[in-house]
Amino acid sequence: MADSSHCFYCREDLGGKRFVRNEGKPVCVRCHTKFCANNCAECHRPIPVESKELSHKGRFWHEECFRCAKCYKPLAKEPFSTKDDRIMCGKCCSKEDAPRCHGCYKPILAGTESVEYKGNSWHDECFTCYHCKRPIGSQSFLSKGTDVYCSPCYDKKFAKHCVSCKKPITSGGVNYQDQPWHNHCFVCSSCSKPLAGTSFTNHQDQVFCVDCYKSSVAKKCSGCQNPITGFGKGVNVVNYEGSAWHEYCFNCKRCSLSLSNKRFVTKGNDILCTTCGDK
Incomplete structure (x- = not known):
């Protein structure tokens, strides 16, 4: 039976010296570090008796090694989370779980202003017009293929322009002789009465309502x-x-x-x- 006054491994006399009992057996500090100590999950070195040891779900760390796997912030006295066996601070864990911005590809953190459109997410400042590059914010927008445009840029680039006023036609309108008109611009050449949806006739490349054609032409x-x-x-x-x-x-x-x-x-x-x- 081993002598309780000697180290179980090296047989060093432990009289008056610091030692550790491991499974009831006396072990000197040096042998404990060598044969009995837990290995740090981060640096893989033994955790000696004189070091503070931290543990979580069957794994062990030196106090100075227990830190966020992403930003390396010390977590010995901080809240933390685990993801895929990695220890992370709350902020980095939120970033890992957050959706990625379709514009800058950085995480969109909880509480951040964002836009969701067609299954993708953007930071509010990253959801910009493809043409002018300005944030769309709360204004209306239209899409062409995979690109989004603010209404003014879409109208300039894609909308038909009225033959009369030359401004874009954003909705409705009249098509006459293969030319587009705003409803309010397609009027009688004599009395300016709107002709959309009414009977009218053409004379010498001018359009007239029935009454003006009868009386004037x-x-x-x-x-x-x-x-x-x-x-x-x-x-x-x-x-x-x-x-x-x-x-x-x-x-x-x-x-x-x-x-x-x-x-x-x-x-x-x-x-x-x-x-x-x-x-």
């Missing part, structure tokens, strides 16, 4: 003296020697027979059927 029927508009009943027109008639007004002056698609004769200013013309 349309020829007058030589029969009824009303304007020939091309709308409604008076769609078909008869032209003869500089004068014009509604088709239904082109009749024999004497017997009122319709002369549309029939032979006729003239006497003075009168249009006559052949029968009346022979009388």
